[in-house]
Amino acid sequence: MTFLSDLLRGKAPPALAPAVACKICGGPTKIAFALPQSKLTGQPIPAAPDDCPYYECTRCEFLFCTQHDQADHARLYDDDYWKHQDPDWHGRVGQTLRLVMLSNYLLGKDPSQLDVLDFGCGMGCFVESARRDLQLRAWGSDLISPRFGREFFVGTELPAAGYDVVVACEVIEHLGQPMDAFAAIARSLKRPGVFAFQTAYYDPAACDRTWWYLGPANGHISLHSARSLERAAEQLGVARRVTWGGYPGVQAWLFN
Numbered sequence: 001m002t003f004l005s006d007l008l009r010g011k012a013p014p015a016l017a018p019a020v021a022c023k024i025c026g027g028p029t030k031i032a033f034a035l036p037q038s039k040l041t042g043q044p045i046p047a048a049p050d051d052c053p054y055y056e057c058t059r060c061e062f063l064f065c066t067q068h069d070q071a072d073h074a075r076l077y078d079d080d081y082w083k084h085q086d087p088d089w090h091g092r093v094g095q096t097l098r099l100v101m102l103s104n105y106l107l108g109k110d111p112s113q114l115d116v117l118d119f120g121c122g123m124g125c126f127v128e129s130a131r132r133d134l135q136l137r138a139w140g141s142d143l144i145s146p147r148f149g150r151e152f153f154v155g156t157e158l159p160a161a162g163y164d165v166v167v168a169c170e171v172i173e174h175l176g177q178p179m180d181a182f183a184a185i186a187r188s189l190k191r192p193g194v195f196a197f198q199t200a201y202y203d204p205a206a207c208d209r210t211w212w213y214l215g216p217a218n219g220h221i222s223l224h225s226a227r228s229l230e231r232a233a234e235q236l237g238v239a240r241r242v243t244w245g246g247y248p249g250v251q252a253w254l255f256n
Contacts, residue, residue, distance in 0.1 A: 033054055041214065062202075063222075103164075106252055117188065118169075161189065178232070200223075
């Protein structure tokens with residue numbers, strides 16, 4: 001009855017609603033499902049209207065919403081975000097170091113001589129720890145100034161050919177325009193150079209609207225499938241890709 005009444009009022013149900021082009025490959029999309037805009041990652045789905053559709057590309061299976069496309073991201077990721085929406089920010093030093101290790105598997109250089117950028121460094125814990133404990137040449141980049149390692153913070157303007165390695169730990173799912181960000185990262189790499197990242201990957205056969213990783217309220221708006229990451233790497237001219245233990249959500253891309 002709701003379906004029919006919506007049609008009579010000129011409204012299309014979610015499955016038939018106008019979609020948008022894929023942000024990775026430009027292909028057509030369908031609405032996979034919708035969630036309340038207030039849904040937070042790892043939290044129950046609120047009892048609220050499903051007013052945030054997630055689009056899935058019919059070619060590369062990239063899943064995304066347009067929730068924050070017009071938002072000022074510097075205001076989204078303020079102190080409230082770090083205190084209440086991402087309380088595990090302090091615990092990713094080891095996971096970020098894993099990305100450096102995976103990157104250097106492709107480069108095979110003296111790790112003490114690597115120039116490493118933590119893209120989306122957040123509070124700066126990895127940069128401070130890498131500098132203080134490991135004497136790594138690490139820098140941080142983000143929309144807001146970090147609490148730690150501030151003397152090694154470079155802001156958002158990335159120099160051309162400035163780094164051997166760029167790592168992004170739990171960051172690429174926040175990117176509203178992922179291909180633009182990937183291209184900027186590629187330009188910031190020396191040649192050869194490596195971009196490595198960690199994210200939870202989207203498997204259409206296993207993930208639905210109850211997937212814990214979804215969270216429009218805290219910026220989980222770009223969810224990559226194994227195919228979308230492969231497509232993005234192809235478009236960027238990546239010379240070689242490796243994963244950590246075969247897991248598509250932890251990858252390193254070599255640029256020659």
